Amino acid sequence: MDLLLERFKDGAIDKDVVVQYLQELSYEDLGFAKIDHHRTARKGFPEVIYCAGKTEEQVVEIFRRLAERADRVLATRANPTMGRGVQKQVHGAEYHSVGQLITLGWKQTAQGIVGDVAVISAGTSDLPVAEEAAITAEVMGSTVTRVYDVGVAGLHRLLGELHRFQDAKAIIVVAGMEGALASVVGGLLDKPIIAVPTSVGYGAAFGGLAALLGMLNSCASGVSVVNIDNGFGAGFTAHLIARQAQG
């Protein structure tokens, strides 16, 4: 940008060119979408495709365009058909059926290492959200330790796994119902905790509202919260935190 202004001053380029550059180069207009290619520079990762409410054709096209300019691409809330569609068009793309994600450039965390990010879930029904978080963090470049089904009703399961994740840089806690797991983990560790309420539960769970309110009111400090079922947001934030630690 500085260069551009310098060259504009030198007369090497025209004012209209500057304006056009600012307007057109930074995003690509597909008609139904304006792809934000500038986002990698600004946010450290290309625009992420939120597939809900898009057609298969739109998803495939946007994924393909992003893959032309970036070596890592992520699409969330993708159904299997979208996954197959992208895999046909983009070499190396993978579909993750539990977390409903399509990735390019994803690298699985090696067994047994302590990840930069830990993803802890309360029950088996929380798995899709937990996997959305874990794979998001991995495709962005973090390593992830998964600790699943360690809810508060059987506290010893959590304590038995504590050694596996207490040295992570950021900890994601995924829980539905009353979401008490976030408070318990937050009371035990001095790490930033990103709590993800899930819509698991019934009746007065009100689609995740009980867990959301519970986590926002956690009596433990160091807990912040993302939207209900928003595994992607938690994984993205955890990666940003872990990256601070890497300079």
Place this chain on the structure above:
Amino acid sequence: MDLLLERFKDGAIDKDVVVQYLQELSYEDLGFAKIDHHRTARKGFPEVIYCAGKTEEQVVEIFRRLAERADRVLATRANPTMGRGVQKQVHGAEYHSVGQLITLGWKQTAQGIVGDVAVISAGTSDLPVAEEAAITAEVMGSTVTRVYDVGVAGLHRLLGELHRFQDAKAIIVVAGMEGALASVVGGLLDKPIIAVPTSVGYGAAFGGLAALLGMLNSCASGVSVVNIDNGFGAGFTAHLIARQAQG
């Protein structure tokens, strides 16, 4: 009642007398209130006076009338003026300032014994509700173990006190904010747990709603819930449970 019907059949008493008996003897009409003297027979304890929204004069009058026919009386949500007013009129009445109760016939639980009922609270701000619960259970005839300020943010405090209450017949858990203490206690013990959400907290605690929803959605089994700040209801219920155990 059987007697009444028999005597009516024998002609000893008239039908109008039966009707009048049913209507007039079972409650006393003060104009502003109908005192339910029949409640002791029906519910095992005389009508409890809920002072909020009553004048001092009304509270004193109702308390006095109940004290004429019963040896134990309870008034809740009483301010100090009401307390003094009753103490002047009714010999032996006591005022409990933290829990805002007036009692007649209350007996303090002896130190060191394991009570029939345990009252556990998360923080010091929950004390008024916890005391309302504890004294209610005591005035009804239960013994009570108090375990205060053992919230989830410092889990070891709870574990350090566990031996004091795990043999109680009924356990009351009083907590505000996210109310996670109910789930943690419920996960550790096989006792009936009565959870009392308190209005302690701010913002998205919404006056106790977060704790209420959290407790209703507890992933631990054996937890039932009473209204926000309803220490009286919890103490009453816990006493009923404990009494089952005494045959």
Place this chain on the structure above:
Amino acid sequence: MDLLLERFKDGAIDKDVVVQYLQELSYEDLGFAKIDHHRTARKGFPEVIYCAGKTEEQVVEIFRRLAERADRVLATRANPTMGRGVQKQVHGAEYHSVGQLITLGWKQTAQGIVGDVAVISAGTSDLPVAEEAAITAEVMGSTVTRVYDVGVAGLHRLLGELHRFQDAKAIIVVAGMEGALASVVGGLLDKPIIAVPTSVGYGAAFGGLAALLGMLNSCASGVSVVNIDNGFGAGFTAHLIARQAQG
């Protein structure tokens, strides 16, 4: 546990063994779930399987593992396919279609006896929740008296059945719409009452919210509440209360 610590002190076993014991023996890791075998000791009954959000394969596998170590097993919110799947694998398992439960070791309450637990429901639409409560209490070891379709709109039906359940140790009231039945029963009896709001109703019933709020605000004392449609929670709690009475 005391024994373990003693033997560890004697040198009979190694510290690592203690730690491993605590961590591994108390739960079994199936990958998708960590079965909490320790729960029988802690809560008096093995882990209960909540089938919603689990696959048929997961339900069958967890049920089978639990049945290997316990003689009574319970699964809730199970569809008929899950029921058949479990019945093929586990000898003696039964499927209850109204309450959507799978049980092992369930014993039906004999006709005509007064159960430890009474289950009272307001309308025929509340039957699935009432049966979930009744069978839960039975599989845990309680006897149950069922009193169905005695809602407040026809009060004489309730009064006509009163003699059948007034000596139970714990009373479950299942009602939708405005849930007034809990208050009426609570006003008549001095027993612990567990109220279960159901999602029966329409419009401003808001999926059971009206009944839930009504029950939480009951003017009768001795009423505590579980989550909307949570028959299991009520049955479990009622059994715990009844068990106190049996020493």
Place this chain on the structure above:
Amino acid sequence: MDLLLERFKDGAIDKDVVVQYLQELSYEDLGFAKIDHHRTARKGFPEVIYCAGKTEEQVVEIFRRLAERADRVLATRANPTMGRGVQKQVHGAEYHSVGQLITLGWKQTAQGIVGDVAVISAGTSDLPVAEEAAITAEVMGSTVTRVYDVGVAGLHRLLGELHRFQDAKAIIVVAGMEGALASVVGGLLDKPIIAVPTSVGYGAAFGGLAALLGMLNSCASGVSVVNIDNGFGAGFTAHLIARQAQG
């Protein structure tokens, strides 16, 4: 109106006169308020003054103007100062301190008669709303039977008073907390019942919301509901119903 149109056709009056008549005569413009003198014709009673949010001067002035043209006037939610202010200016005006009403032309219902309208309240805290309803119906011309403090927790009190009001033309039920009294009364009688939820209660009563939802979802038929604490609305409606019966 017909007359006016006839006279306009006859040429007796001018079109502008008709328009002016319609616009100016039917209300009186005080600057801060437009008094609707036409309302008696349209609604059978002059405009009722809702004092909340008005100054004492405004209340006195509007009351005085209405009293000039009508022999019965009603002001609701009036504080004692407003009451005294009106009494100084309007001969015969009365202030009712419990219900916070100012009336002109009010006639107390004679003792012992069965009123056209019955007002039933659950507790003593509901008195202000109950009185607002009762006096409203009386000032409009109905006779009223008052039956107070007969809540569901002591059902026999209600049954003991049943004979006093079962022949009323319309029945008002005033209750806070869970509002179950409306369902119980509605289940016993075949009369139109107007339920008034009150803001009496705490915690999950949410300022009368629990009672409001409970009454809207009443399982008894014939129950309709007015706004929380809206004794005036209930009294007005009950009078309209009773008046139908008088032809």
Place this chain on the structure above:
Amino acid sequence: MDLLLERFKDGAIDKDVVVQYLQELSYEDLGFAKIDHHRTARKGFPEVIYCAGKTEEQVVEIFRRLAERADRVLATRANPTMGRGVQKQVHGAEYHSVGQLITLGWKQTAQGIVGDVAVISAGTSDLPVAEEAAITAEVMGSTVTRVYDVGVAGLHRLLGELHRFQDAKAIIVVAGMEGALASVVGGLLDKPIIAVPTSVGYGAAFGGLAALLGMLNSCASGVSVVNIDNGFGAGFTAHLIARQAQG
């Protein structure tokens, strides 16, 4: 009842007979339901069958039993299959597809007369609720004037129909969205108005909540409200009101 007590006193009948009479005669136990045959005496109309959540077999059986003892029967929220099922078993039963009702003994209101009850609806989408109200009132014995599609957006349509219903004894206003029609009708007439909010609308209509709140807060007096989409409740109440006028 008086007779019964007299004969019991005379020794003509035994106490057990009295109790049995009270308990068994007043309702019939089908196992899945307790039919309240006593309701006609108490409420002026036999128990109404709410079909939602019942099986076709249950609906047919209950309808058949009621039809054996009453000449008018009503079932609401019935799907066409239920309708056909009943029609096969009960001679003279009719199915009303718009309002989803099954009736026995229903008499259509003659054209052109002014009904005891008026049913006014705002839009064509409110028709099912309006018809549920109208037919309910008719089967109970009222005559009904229907005035449909006269919403506030075209006020002249309402004014053009005013002469048709202003002499009804009770007026039902059915409206969704903001429900303003109730206030406008209430401002024009001095009749009891029963407002029925419908779930018609989208977004911030929140399934009828906007209309419900609007009607509860109506600035016009004489308006009371029933549950969202509860045409039956409105029709029942309107009939009770109209019946008062007939002595």
Place this chain on the structure above:
Amino acid sequence: MDLLLERFKDGAIDKDVVVQYLQELSYEDLGFAKIDHHRTARKGFPEVIYCAGKTEEQVVEIFRRLAERADRVLATRANPTMGRGVQKQVHGAEYHSVGQLITLGWKQTAQGIVGDVAVISAGTSDLPVAEEAAITAEVMGSTVTRVYDVGVAGLHRLLGELHRFQDAKAIIVVAGMEGALASVVGGLLDKPIIAVPTSVGYGAAFGGLAALLGMLNSCASGVSVVNIDNGFGAGFTAHLIARQAQG
């Protein structure tokens, strides 16, 4: 109307004729609907057909009747079958599949001109609502500039398009999730902004509630809000504003 009154005065026409004119000419009664033909005069556009909750036959019939008297007609929330049905019956009718509208007399805005109305949307999922708004404004006679997919997460896209719409008379902002786009546009321009929250989003978006509240609380001035997903309302309002500018 003036003419009518004059002729009535002259005796040229009878009073009954006047009344009949007022009642019958201004709307046409189809039985299931009262078509408001008078609306063009009153509101500048004929009655708009809201298709949700109507049958295909009703939609076709109402559209046909309106098309007989008006050269521009609009139907919203129409499914493709309704579209085809109308196109068969009404020459020149068009169906717009994205916005789900049927129009008669619609004129597409020419490329490149600055429209009277600008429609700005945050994401591709907001397209159906945006198109409902744009086509509504066009069929009423406005020209429209569309600026889609310029959400706040990539602010430069919005700034790059600013020159295209800053001279519009009214600006519609369509956004889901947190709806921040309305505040950002409102902070940049001194134009009336009509914000349309959409139901796009999940979890704590609560079906558009988050966006609705966000827009109502916008810190930028000049922003007013319509119902969730109400593109029609926004388009209609924007056209009314733009028309003021045209005298």
Place this chain on the structure above:
Amino acid sequence: MDLLLERFKDGAIDKDVVVQYLQELSYEDLGFAKIDHHRTARKGFPEVIYCAGKTEEQVVEIFRRLAERADRVLATRANPTMGRGVQKQVHGAEYHSVGQLITLGWKQTAQGIVGDVAVISAGTSDLPVAEEAAITAEVMGSTVTRVYDVGVAGLHRLLGELHRFQDAKAIIVVAGMEGALASVVGGLLDKPIIAVPTSVGYGAAFGGLAALLGMLNSCASGVSVVNIDNGFGAGFTAHLIARQAQG
């Protein structure tokens, strides 16, 4: 800005100067506030001071600074002390006690003219909000017609005033309770209507929520809504609309 870029290119000014200009000139940093002097250019009126939550000193200081650079200034939600404080410091400032505004450069609308903007209110309690709207529009340069106390309960009052405002460019409707006035006005006129819900009402009015939802769901087209009690927002928006009409 174009000039600045040109001069920068000519070398007349330095890049740092451009950046500094952009950053420092456009707002003035008082420490506790950053005054946005650039807003006049951008939004057509200087920054408006929202006094709630500010100290008197802060209000006076910000008002004084704005008055140095602009001839019209507006402060909202100002208490009388703030008003007096500003009047001492800024010559020509006026305090409006009903609407709680401080203005500089305000010009009262002349009697009898038809204003560009009409402000219509339902009741006398809505006056403060209505005046906030009216004076806001006036200080920005519009003329305003005020039509107060014409609520739906007395529809003829509205019709009698219709001629006074039907030619305004924009119409503000201020109403509490159920807010039906917006729908009625919207059904009568083809003007852009800005509806302002007020917090007037009680019980289920929920602080203005009922009116807010009612207005958002208005069945009349052309109605958009601002926040509860936000008279300022409505006045600002109405002025922007009216200004479009003036080119």
Place this chain on the structure above:
Amino acid sequence: MDLLLERFKDGAIDKDVVVQYLQELSYEDLGFAKIDHHRTARKGFPEVIYCAGKTEEQVVEIFRRLAERADRVLATRANPTMGRGVQKQVHGAEYHSVGQLITLGWKQTAQGIVGDVAVISAGTSDLPVAEEAAITAEVMGSTVTRVYDVGVAGLHRLLGELHRFQDAKAIIVVAGMEGALASVVGGLLDKPIIAVPTSVGYGAAFGGLAALLGMLNSCASGVSVVNIDNGFGAGFTAHLIARQAQG
């Protein structure tokens, strides 16, 4: 702990000693509170005192005890009286009146440096919450850059300050009303953002609910949220994140 177990095995200490150690040493029982001295080890900072709902005496006593064992202490939501009380007893304690905090060992961030943590606020009314966040982070050991009054309504103010905080490790965004600032900052930077909704606003802001929902639904990634007005929680979390970066 390892040492303790070893010594216990060696017989050097008794089992009771171990248990007592675990129970008594880790917290200090003041009767009204159990001070969690073990928290520094577990959470990196001693227990923080939440003053709301505590008496001045309790606050002073707890602060004094903590200060005996730690060199940095923090109390939040402290009124000036509590501040003076602590300052009298604890040498070096400071009271911060805007943020309502009492600190020991707090070090102000030097002017002009880029802090580890940035605190950005939308308006001057958000200052108390912003200062609570900033001082919390500072007392824990972070440096803080404060950027206040840069709300979305004047976007250039934010852009003008961007260079001051874009290199922070964690960014706190404090905003009320619609909370859009979090999305705008989140769209510009690739840093972890902790959003704090404030209760600033009125009407449909519902005490911070609008901002809370807006931030939870932020379309920008990397945003997590704490409770309404919870500046402490944001400051604590931001410090934890920044500390990761320091190894």
